[in-house]
Amino acid sequence: MRAASPAARPRTSRETRTLPALAPGAVEVPFVIRCYDEVVAHDTTWNEHSHPFHELLWNQRGASTAVVGARVWTITPTLGLWMPAGTLHSGSAIAGTWFRASFFGLSGTTSISDIPVAVEITPLLRLLLERLGEPRLSAASRSVTEAMVLDVLTPSSRELLLNVPVSDLLRPIAEAVREDPRDQRTLANWAAELGVSPRTITRAFTAETGTSFGRWVAAVRAQHAVGLLTRGWEVEAVAERVGYRSASAFGAAFRRTTGLTPGTFRTR
Incomplete structure (x- = not known):
């Protein structure tokens, strides 16, 4: 049986989230890499904002978008997006999307790019990032895992980018x-x-x-x-x-x- 078309998808309420625009390093963060994930219950949009740290966006399930100026990236479970600190961007995700974000502090890390670039979410990178989300990870294990993430994290030549x-x-x-x-x-x-x-x-x-x-x-x-x-x-x-x-x-x-x-x- 074919999946239902978008027109047949049950209507959900829309949520708009407002975040501040912060310059790189504007807020001191006490971490090298911190991971966050959420399943959005509603069709969700994020206003144009920027972070004081670098960010890697990827999804456990579903597709979402990130917009920088007139450029629109699609983010999936296999293709993530590196967002450098201080980059103004907005985004959206449909209800049910399980999105993940990994935040990289400016101290102890080096940006893989000064502009947004696609990152292939390889099985190894996925496992490492998921490990960093474990609440009982020891300090020593966290340090080793963070070093491995930084070692394998590289831009990808493949991307779902649209210049509008x-x-x-x-x-x-x-x-x-x-x-x-x-x-x-x-x-x-x-x-x-x-x-x-x-x-x-x-x-x-x-x-x-x-x-x-x-x-x-x-x-x-x-x-x-x-x-x-x-x-x-x-x-x-x-x-x-x-x-x-x-x-x-x-x-x-x-x-x-x-x-x-x-x-x-x-x-x-």
Whole structure:
């Protein structure tokens, strides 16, 4: 049986959480790495904020998003996001998402990047971070485990990142495709609707997103697909929902975009 579509998902109340914007080191923290996790009971959004420490975001279950400016990352059980201290960001997660956050104090740690970067949550890294969450971990074991985390924590070349165009020309396209990834309008279709040449749209997409219209649409579909896969949807149903005629076509496009297979993200 196929999973229910998003429209059929039971309505839940929405919660908005407000956090402060703090500069790096603005608050002294007495830890090297501290872990936090929560299953959100409601569709939840976090306002734009920043932390005085570095943060690694990842999920035990489900998919969530983090937004920095016009860049939108999808966070999953296999792809996390490193958020450097002081970086303004907002976020969202749907009800039932089990998210995890690991906080890295500025003293005793070195940032793996000065800008947000994806981090592959390998089985080893997952085990180490879960171990740090054990309440009875001895000080000696904690120190060894923290050192191992810092040793294996590296940026990943794979990421679910979308650069969202904000110009008046491209905004209608971005809003339509993000609202419904099944939208089949081509570059020529959009050019005719907007009264410009296809070349004008092509140049604008390259300038604003760093990629072509076709690759940008594929990235939107991949991000939307991950959210469905992590909620247990069958691959065939996801392919149809995000605008592909077959599961094989969807799989090929998904691998080209993310470097991973749809099955990597599917919750069983």
